[in-house]
Amino acid sequence: MQNKILARSGWYIIIILSLAPSAFWFLELPISARFSGASEATQSLGQIAGLTGMAMFSLMIILSARLKIFEKVFAGINEAYVAHHFFGGLTFCLLLFHPLLLAYQYLQISSRAAALFLLPSAYWPQNFGIIALLITTVTLVITFYIKLKYQIWKFTHKFMGLAFIFAFFHVFLIGSNVGSNQLLRTYLFILGMVAIAAFLYRAMFGNYFIRRIPYVVEGVDALPDKIFEVKLVPLGQEMKFVPGQFVFVKFYSNALTREAHPFSMSSANGNQLKFGIKESGDYTSNIGKLKVGDKAEIEGPFGAFSFRNHSNRKQAWIAGGVGVTPFMSMLRSLNGEDSGFMIDFYYCVKDEAGFAFRAEIEEIVKKNKNLRVIFWTTDTMGFINSKVIKNKTPDINNRDVLICGSDIMMSELKKQFLKQGINKNQIHTEEFKLY
The missing domain is CATH 3.40.50.80 (Nucleotide-binding domain of ferredoxin-NADP reductase (FNR) module)
Structure with a gap:
């Protein structure tokens, strides 16, 4: 049985690791100096938003790598992605308020000074931050408000990795507290490099590093309610799983686009894998056109949805x-x-x-x-x-x-x-x- 305390620890780990930079930042100066006036307070809040947001951004990129370890610290990979959605939204809010709060001190001079602070200039470290926020905003707008085909939607999310790299350069070149606080600088650098490695592992070089098990279609049975039960057999060693788990399947067929989708197994453990897939949407509308002999790659298993857990x-x-x-x-x-x-x-x-x-x-x-x-x-x-x-x-x-x-x-x-x-x-x- 799963250790329930360990299985729910992922949320707390994200919170602690995200707040750590702000804790290091607080150690530099007394709180009274940080919040001695309105200008100092908004500047401090802007810095806290930026530091927390950057740490959380790093963790969201790491979570998107879909590593097996996340199964242990969350109640299955599903819960890890629920956390990813929640903290991803919070990350965006923090990074959005970061420049707005910092702009307050310029607003005291004039509205023009505040506007110039928020707009691109000849100072590229600041421009990197603006570019990162712009890419993130556009990607999220596409995610929530524009209905795209899955493969296009998935491709747009690779831009989040690009946004993170721009944000990373912004943090280390802007000449802020990160430059003067060695502990803070080291922490964010390590976290950022792990995030970049995770992004490259999943989004750029996944075909080389991610273990996928080769299978072949043995049969496709048409069932009521537009459901097809697809039967696969391994080309080598079979995959073991817990009843109720799911995998990501990429079919190599003329009937389907070559992208990985999550499907729950409908079979018991054994040589033959079965998936009950309903004909709906852009991708699964052609699932019944799979042919015997079509190849498939399986990544997994994932999930903790099982009566035995x-x-x-x-x-x-x-x-x-x-x-x-x-x-x-x-x-x-x-x-x-x-x-x-x-x-x-x-x-x-x-x-x-x-x-x-x-x-x-x-x-x-x-x-x-x-x-x-x-x-x-x-x-x-x-x-x-x-x-x-x-x-x-x-x-x-x-x-x-x-x-x-x-x-x-x-x-x-x-x-x-x-x-x-x-x-x-x-x-x-x-x-x-x-x-």
Whole structure:
């Protein structure tokens, strides 16, 4: 079982490492001198924003490298990317306020002086900072407000590495506290170099350094609800995984663009890997056109979404649509070792035609006396909710709850369960916020 303290430590590590530069900065002068007046206070706050923002920016670049160690200090790589999204937004705010707060002292002279401070000039160390902020702003605007094809969207994020390099030069050439404080300078230099190495490792030289396992397509089965189960076999050694985990798959096929996407395994451990993939979006709309013999590369496995990662053997599983995929991996993996588990599985789809795996699940139920399955159709029964589940599973508050489905479904059920009194540590969702 995972060490829960270690698995949640990543958030605290980011906070501590981000605040460390400001702590070194505070050691230089007394606080009274830093905040003796409005001009001194805004300048100090601007410096704190810049130092904290730069350290956090470094950590966000490092997090994007998708290293295995992040699985241990977060509750799976999914949680690492949730942290990446949260702290990434905070980083941008800090770096945005950094020049605005510093401009206050120039505003006391004149608005023109403040404007000149914020605009490009002949002083290139300052220009590097402006360029870094401009690239970051444009990239984030594209991310949040413009819908692009995945491969284009992913390419734009390489510019964040470029923005970081400009920011790095800005920090070390601008002639600020970083230049006079050796401890601060050394800390930010090491953190920055690790970030640059992480960026080069993942974004530039990933094809050379990242281990990917070669597989080949053995078959593609069309299932209800526009779901295809893609079957792969290894060209060499097979990959081992925990039921419920996912991998990044890059197919080499004329039907698909060559980019890695995350997919949960629907198979148990074994020579053959299976993925339940729904036909939707630019990429997966052509998934059914894969052919036997098409090559694939697998990176992983990742994730901590598995019934075996929780000590509580009384569980409720809730799947929405293609969110059944990781649960199929778990169901197909049930064996004698899992006889102590008591599982209520809610399989929710729009209508009867949407049950992609119903027949197989019914066969699995016959072999597992402690497994109970509730097939739920929203067309005739309405959306699944915590009250319905409480009625059918009276001891739900004493169970661990695993949910995989649409973002709206997972968010709503989580809110309802929390309101119902279930401890948040008992609720586990599979969220692909990985890009």
